[in-house]
Amino acid sequence: MSATTHDSKQGADHGHDHHEPGFIGKYVFSTDHKIIGVQYAVSGLLFLLLGFFLMLLMRWSIAFPGQEVPGLAFVEKLPLLGPIFHEMIGRWAPGGVVNGELYNMLGAMHGTIMVFLGIVPLGFAGFVNFVMPLQIGTIDMAFPRLNMWSYWLFLVSGIMMLASFFVGTGSVQTGWTMYSPLASTTTLAVTNIWMHGHTWWLLAMVFNISASLLGSVNVITTVINLRAKGMSWMRMPFFCWAMFVTSFLLLLAFPPLEVAALLQLVDRVFGASFFLPTGLMEGGQHLDIAGGGSPLLYQHLFWFLAHPEVYVLILPAFAILAEVIPANTRRPLWGYKSMVYATLTLGFLSFLVWAHHMYLTGMGTMMSTYFQITTVLISVPSVILLTGLMISLWGGSIRFTPQMLFASAFLPMFGIGGLTGLPLAFTFIDLALHDTYYVIGHFHYVVAPGTIFALFAGVYHWYPKITGRYMSDKLGKLHFWPSLLGMNLVFAPMFIQGMGGFHRRWYDGGKYFEQTSGVSNFWTELNSSIFGLFGMEVPNNLLGLNVLMSVGAFILALGQVPFILNVFLSIKGGRKTNSDNPWHCTTLDWATPTPPPHGNFDFEPVVVRGPYEYSVPGIDQDYFPQWEIEPGKAAPVPAGAPASAPAHH
Amino acid sequence: MADSPEEIQKSIRKYLWIGALLILFTIITVALSYVELPTHSLNILVGMIVATFKAALVALIFMHLNHERPLIYKVLAFTTVFALALFMLFIFTSGDPLVFEGF
Amino acid sequence: MDIPYTVSARPDTGLYNAKIGIWLFLASEVMLFGGLFSSYIFLRVGADYHWPVHELNVTLGFINTLVLIASSVTVVMAWASLKLRRIGQFKLYMLITVLCAGVFMVNKTFEYKAKFEHYAVKLTDGTYLTGHLPEGYEIKFGEVGDLTLTVQARTSAIDADPVDYVLPFLAGGEARFKTEDGSEIELNETTFADLREKALAKAATEGKNNAAIKLVPTSPLAFKAKPGKILGYNATTMTFRDGSIATGKLTDDSMVLEVDGVDTRSVPDAEKSLAWNAGYLGDAWKKAFVENRDHHLKAFEEKYGDRRDPKKSATLQKEAFFMHLHSATPEAGHGDDHGEKKAAAGAPAEHGDAHHAHHPVVKIDKKDIAFYSNFTPKLNTYYAIYFTLTGLHGLHVVAGALVLAYFLFMDGRRLRENPEHLANRVEVGGLFWHFVDLVWIFLFPLLYLL
Numbered sequence A: 001m002s003a004t005t006h007d008s009k010q011g012a013d014h015g016h017d018h019h020e021p022g023f024i025g026k027y028v029f030s031t032d033h034k035i036i037g038v039q040y041a042v043s044g045l046l047f048l049l050l051g052f053f054l055m056l057l058m059r060w061s062i063a064f065p066g067q068e069v070p071g072l073a074f075v076e077k078l079p080l081l082g083p084i085f086h087e088m089i090g091r092w093a094p095g096g097v098v099n100g101e102l103y104n105m106l107g108a109m110h111g112t113i114m115v116f117l118g119i120v121p122l123g124f125a126g127f128v129n130f131v132m133p134l135q136i137g138t139i140d141m142a143f144p145r146l147n148m149w150s151y152w153l154f155l156v157s158g159i160m161m162l163a164s165f166f167v168g169t170g171s172v173q174t175g176w177t178m179y180s181p182l183a184s185t186t187t188l189a190v191t192n193i194w195m196h197g198h199t200w201w202l203l204a205m206v207f208n209i210s211a212s213l214l215g216s217v218n219v220i221t222t223v224i225n226l227r228a229k230g231m232s233w234m235r236m237p238f239f240c241w242a243m244f245v246t247s248f249l250l251l252l253a254f255p256p257l258e259v260a261a262l263l264q265l266v267d268r269v270f271g272a273s274f275f276l277p278t279g280l281m282e283g284g285q286h287l288d289i290a291g292g293g294s295p296l297l298y299q300h301l302f303w304f305l306a307h308p309e310v311y312v313l314i315l316p317a318f319a320i321l322a323e324v325i326p327a328n329t330r331r332p333l334w335g336y337k338s339m340v341y342a343t344l345t346l347g348f349l350s351f352l353v354w355a356h357h358m359y360l361t362g363m364g365t366m367m368s369t370y371f372q373i374t375t376v377l378i379s380v381p382s383v384i385l386l387t388g389l390m391i392s393l394w395g396g397s398i399r400f401t402p403q404m405l406f407a408s409a410f411l412p413m414f415g416i417g418g419l420t421g422l423p424l425a426f427t428f429i430d431l432a433l434h435d436t437y438y439v440i441g442h443f444h445y446v447v448a449p450g451t452i453f454a455l456f457a458g459v460y461h462w463y464p465k466i467t468g469r470y471m472s473d474k475l476g477k478l479h480f481w482p483s484l485l486g487m488n489l490v491f492a493p494m495f496i497q498g499m500g501g502f503h504r505r506w507y508d509g510g511k512y513f514e515q516t517s518g519v520s521n522f523w524t525e526l527n528s529s530i531f532g533l534f535g536m537e538v539p540n541n542l543l544g545l546n547v548l549m550s551v552g553a554f555i556l557a558l559g560q561v562p563f564i565l566n567v568f569l570s571i572k573g574g575r576k577t578n579s580d581n582p583w584h585c586t587t588l589d590w591a592t593p594t595p596p597p598h599g600n601f602d603f604e605p606v607v608v609r610g611p612y613e614y615s616v617p618g619i620d621q622d623y624f625p626q627w628e629i630e631p632g633k634a635a636p637v638p639a640g641a642p643a644s645a646p647a648h649h
Numbered sequence B: 001m002a003d004s005p006e007e008i009q010k011s012i013r014k015y016l017w018i019g020a021l022l023i024l025f026t027i028i029t030v031a032l033s034y035v036e037l038p039t040h041s042l043n044i045l046v047g048m049i050v051a052t053f054k055a056a057l058v059a060l061i062f063m064h065l066n067h068e069r070p071l072i073y074k075v076l077a078f079t080t081v082f083a084l085a086l087f088m089l090f091i092f093t094s095g096d097p098l099v100f101e102g103f
Numbered sequence C: 001m002d003i004p005y006t007v008s009a010r011p012d013t014g015l016y017n018a019k020i021g022i023w024l025f026l027a028s029e030v031m032l033f034g035g036l037f038s039s040y041i042f043l044r045v046g047a048d049y050h051w052p053v054h055e056l057n058v059t060l061g062f063i064n065t066l067v068l069i070a071s072s073v074t075v076v077m078a079w080a081s082l083k084l085r086r087i088g089q090f091k092l093y094m095l096i097t098v099l100c101a102g103v104f105m106v107n108k109t110f111e112y113k114a115k116f117e118h119y120a121v122k123l124t125d126g127t128y129l130t131g132h133l134p135e136g137y138e139i140k141f142g143e144v145g146d147l148t149l150t151v152q153a154r155t156s157a158i159d160a161d162p163v164d165y166v167l168p169f170l171a172g173g174e175a176r177f178k179t180e181d182g183s184e185i186e187l188n189e190t191t192f193a194d195l196r197e198k199a200l201a202k203a204a205t206e207g208k209n210n211a212a213i214k215l216v217p218t219s220p221l222a223f224k225a226k227p228g229k230i231l232g233y234n235a236t237t238m239t240f241r242d243g244s245i246a247t248g249k250l251t252d253d254s255m256v257l258e259v260d261g262v263d264t265r266s267v268p269d270a271e272k273s274l275a276w277n278a279g280y281l282g283d284a285w286k287k288a289f290v291e292n293r294d295h296h297l298k299a300f301e302e303k304y305g306d307r308r309d310p311k312k313s314a315t316l317q318k319e320a321f322f323m324h325l326h327s328a329t330p331e332a333g334h335g336d337d338h339g340e341k342k343a344a345a346g347a348p349a350e351h352g353d354a355h356h357a358h359h360p361v362v363k364i365d366k367k368d369i370a371f372y373s374n375f376t377p378k379l380n381t382y383y384a385i386y387f388t389l390t391g392l393h394g395l396h397v398v399a400g401a402l403v404l405a406y407f408l409f410m411d412g413r414r415l416r417e418n419p420e421h422l423a424n425r426v427e428v429g430g431l432f433w434h435f436v437d438l439v440w441i442f443l444f445p446l447l448y449l450l
């Protein structure tokens, strides 16, 4: 391409004037990957918190249906916050009681916020933006301006989601899956369809998807084209590999969801029948529609994204742990190569399994056999990843820093989540378990004590690089133990309820369905006697477990207080790090000054070895960074090569 | 490299020819659509074959996919596989065994 | 500090950044349009009606295809000229490309507009009548003697709100009412809020969480609304979407249609179609229809003998059972669809107002109407996917044209100082443009021809 040009200039793009950006240019509309990463991460954390809060309200309604939510009246009376809260939630809860409609809104928004505005922005966008360019030794993302756009589009989508609580109709009520025909036809009787929570949800998703697309294009291009000298593919830290594959999933799986959202929008706003079959009736009346569409089409489009999406949720967790675990065991990552290949396989297969969410839609035996096989196949690479991390612990002298605590809890928790997914892969079992709390238990074990724990680990791990200070160990432990306890109290009983037949979307927690919820067994008895010890009367049946789970959620909430304090207080009050590489890691992200300046490196990084050279025999420190030819001495820049990462300004 | 000035100079004529060819095949598509083949599915099949051929011309010549880097091919190969999955599996799961009645 | 490889290629990958970026973006676009095309297939395979073939304006579609192909050629020529540093040519070609985009969009606008003004009415027996609604279509309701509002204590997604849901349809009389306690009010936001509060307070004392408010208008009212804007009606009541009920008398709910097409393909026996009722098109048109049908059936038989099943030929079915009306009476007809050419190009007259006088006007009873819509996404899944696909494609055309126009008009400095970089940008913009063309290459036959 370039070799031919008349005035071939090496590398650089001239013609910018280099003026110093002001505060707004530097921290708000920044194009610096680190600032954008932090922006993403902070927004993601806030959204996680909000989603969690919505879930607390739901859990209250499940455990104590028809009873007033404590404190709701108080919050509504607060000066500024009160009216806002009233408009958002309070107006749907007369007398402080969560009713069915509010429950549905909370449920739909909890799912959406957690998945699309919480975990993906924090786990993927936040970490990848901050860490990946550092790890591959470049100065920024390939398209910094697009990167900024990506963040702001994401923020617009987040704000639209939030705003949908405030429009007249309230937010969507049809679950995060937004299944048509219900989602195409409910609450259409409004004067202005554009001022409808559902419409806003769909539009917000279009923005969100565009943001992800820009982000993933950026990440992939950066990894491909901006790796430092010597950073061959197989010397790339596993973190970058996992994020690279994640980006491909975002890039190729999200567009069908965009299609689904668009078509549903056309259905709702223009009265089309993409997802509405002929002769559809509601409330005994034929709807004013042409029909001829198919609800299945929606499910296909949705799950074509949403299955890869679950790997978008989990791969960043593996990415982070692959850095945290070796750093804290002082052992190389076990099976780096097989983990890389497993990730690639996982990414590929994840596109071919989606209809295992649709076994009950009446597909024929041939296709369901196909999907059962691919689903079971895909658990193989998952297991390889988990095994790799577990074996990495072997023979290590583990430092139980907070990040390592979270990392070590991740392993069994993810194990439970994954193993409970396996039975679901078979139609004959899924027949009984589909849409029950069992499924909810399964994926929450994967994403909550799984992914979210990994994200916490990541925060503790890179915080010193971002701020130059450690987070407090004590608060970290205070964060970890209640979280672990709370998570398990919330999610483990779901398996028991689910196998008893609890449906996943009962706003009264199943009170109405006594035949199902009145059943008792060993666990319910245990539950009720333990509460008995504290003088609380909890029924000895599946319903009683609701109380336990809600207590768990409350413990979990308390457990997050130390974390929030820790994040904020440590910015100014944390113990200072005395080196740029406080954990003694081997990857390039630790070779920069702390915090990394604009342009990142103060020397040109050249990579001379693999990413996980811990406890290498024969040298006297227990880590051997990628950029050092001998301990403490960076590799020289080979002469003549065009600069890939020029020295700082 | 195929993008040297001389090469580009040469390919200018090629672009014009391809443009003409595309127009020709558009006319053929329209004409063929009025010819009633034994079944309408056949009409669709023929129409799609012509369209694919045109699309291939655009992709190979105008978009330079006839001399692109391996990396681009790899990306596109995966995309094609997934897009095919998108096409086939939707339909296969909707009926078993398959019957095409709508065409 | 500069990002490497914005102009020259990285040696080991052989690519500059933007090139990788655009191909990745295009890959995701493939999945986007892939999703839409597979929706198309899914809908078509599952369609339970006659999928329209040759129903859109083929000429316009054909012209647009030529325009896009031409622009594809010019954009690649623009890139080549810039590579060879022939700046004048570069600018010319870019300009033509952008103009082509403009022509394309103008054509699209005409195409869409004709669709919005054209209606299809499905009768209860499955017959479709197509045509224009010279007077629009509204349910007229008069002599309203009282209005009952139901208000809910519990807030729900739709709240009783006559100000938004009832008053807009007032077509005669004033919104002045007597309330139950005898006072006279003008119904508006404040008075309604008042009423509502009082009624709910009263209901609360009775332990109910909803209440009915009865209002008696001071003078009889009339309402008029499109059927889709209200919840329902019968001879004596009209129910609005907020649940308010007006009691009075239905004055008119029939539809006046200027018929330009009769589609009996979904009727078991076309000769018994409701369309031939005396009040509607009548026997004379039926005769014309039968003649036309038999003519086509016979021609088919002569051509293929029993080698082909007439029921399986979509074209024959369309020619024989979908009659286009080109005159106000069959006698004056210039021989309907007999000429093969006309039948082939026979999109129901969308060519606008000039033809109106030449169509029979019928008044259709509400009880015979199963469904009606203009030619918008609502009409059927074909039009739904047609509008979605072409609309999204149109957005791509606009976006691509904007980008190219930016390179042409706003990037002059780069052209002077770093033309190689601009060439890269044009190449990348061009790749996107070719992709847009490529999508159209499939869209055109799938939607217009096949």
Ligand code: HEM
Pocket (backbone or CB within 6 Å): A177, A310, A311, A313, A314, A356, A357, A375, A376, A378, A379, A382, A417, A418, A419, A421, A422, A424, A425, A426, A430, A433, A434, A435, A439, A442, A443, A446, A447
């Ligand atoms: C280890 C292999 C896994 C297998 C075999 C598996 C299998 C399944 C199956 C068959 C279902 C559908 C159940 C039903 O709806 O009846 C399901 C649901 C789900 N899984 Fe997994 N899964 C696995 C891993 C994961 C991972 C890693 C995640 C996320 C990070 C995840 C997240 C989910 C979610 C979110 C749902 C429910 C979606 C919904 O219906 O709302 N799964 N899983």
Ligand SMILES: [Cu+2]
Pocket (backbone or CB within 6 Å): A306, A307, A310, A353, A354, A356, A357
């Ligand atoms: Cu799945």
